[in-house]
Amino acid sequence: DGGITQSPKYLFRKEGQNVTLSCEQNLNHDAMYWYRQDPGQGLRLIYYSQIVNDFQKGDIAEGYSVSREKKESFPLTVTSAQKNPTAFYLCASSTDRRREKLFFGSGTQLSVL
Amino acid sequence: RKEVEQDPGPFNVPEGATVAFNCTYSNSASQSFFWYRQDCRKEPKLLMSVYSSGNEDGRFTAQLNRASQYISLLIRDSKLSDSATYLCVVNPNQAGTALIFGKGTTLSVSS
Numbered sequence: 001d002g003g004i005t006q007s008p009k010y011l012f013r014k015e016g017q018n019v020t021l022s023c024e025q026n027l028n029h030d031a032m033y034w035y036r037q038d039p040g041q042g043l044r045l046i047y048y049s050q051i052v053n054d055f056q057k058g059d060i061a062e063g064y065s066v067s068r069e070k071k072e073s074f075p076l077t078v079t080s081a082q083k084n085p086t087a088f089y090l091c092a093s094s095t096d097r098r099r100e101k102l103f104f105g106s107g108t109q110l111s112v113l
Numbered sequence: 114r115k116e117v118e119q120d121p122g123p124f125n126v127p128e129g130a131t132v133a134f135n136c137t138y139s140n141s142a143s144q145s146f147f148w149y150r151q152d153c154r155k156e157p158k159l160l161m162s163v164y165s166s167g168n169e170d171g172r173f174t175a176q177l178n179r180a181s182q183y184i185s186l187l188i189r190d191s192k193l194s195d196s197a198t199y200l201c202v203v204n205p206n207q208a209g210t211a212l213i214f215g216k217g218t219t220l221s222v223s224s
């Protein structure tokens with residue numbers, strides 16, 4: 001079955017540590033996105049990529065980095081510069097440039113030890 | 114004015130009730146509108162798109178009022194399984210931007 005796979009489901013970060021969240025899709029979608037969701041808040045865009053080897057900052061990119069070396073993969077690294085990383089992270093993809101219908105992975109809950 | 118605003122609720126209704134959610138958006142150039150459903154700690158899923166003429170999908174009806182810049186979602190004959198958070202989503206139709214999500218409206222249907 002086609003879909004988006006995020007891993008791990010739960011992740012714990014120590015102070016000063018970089019961690020990487022995985023996102024893989026086999027839907028053959030060009031565009032991929034990373035969102036952050038805090039309790040009681042809407043989704044906020046971190047980074048997005050419309051094609052391989054290209055990505056753009058979203059509204060809250062500081063403290064995060066991404067790569068898009070393959071169409072299927074869009075990993076997100078939460079760096080030590082992100083001082084408040086505890087949140088629910090959602091990866092999504094879409095099939096068209098208008099980005100109107102998003103398909104989401106099941107999310108990764110990141111917590112700080 | 115926030116870009117996409119929703120009443121956070123919660124809306125607590127009994128089974129069988131009719132409930133309506135509204136959402137306002139600030140960018141008059143926005144072209145496309147959607148409702149997504151999100152269950153607790155799960156990923157959002159597209160519920161329905163919102164068209165200018167209004168559209169219906171079973172018990173769900175979505176409407177758009179461009180003049181007043183709001184969209185609505187009506188749920189008839191509420192079921193326990195409708196309990197979730199409903200996210201209003203707007204495509205601002207601007208280069209270099211992505212979809213804008215509201216904070217969501219929480220619905221709790223009780224027996």
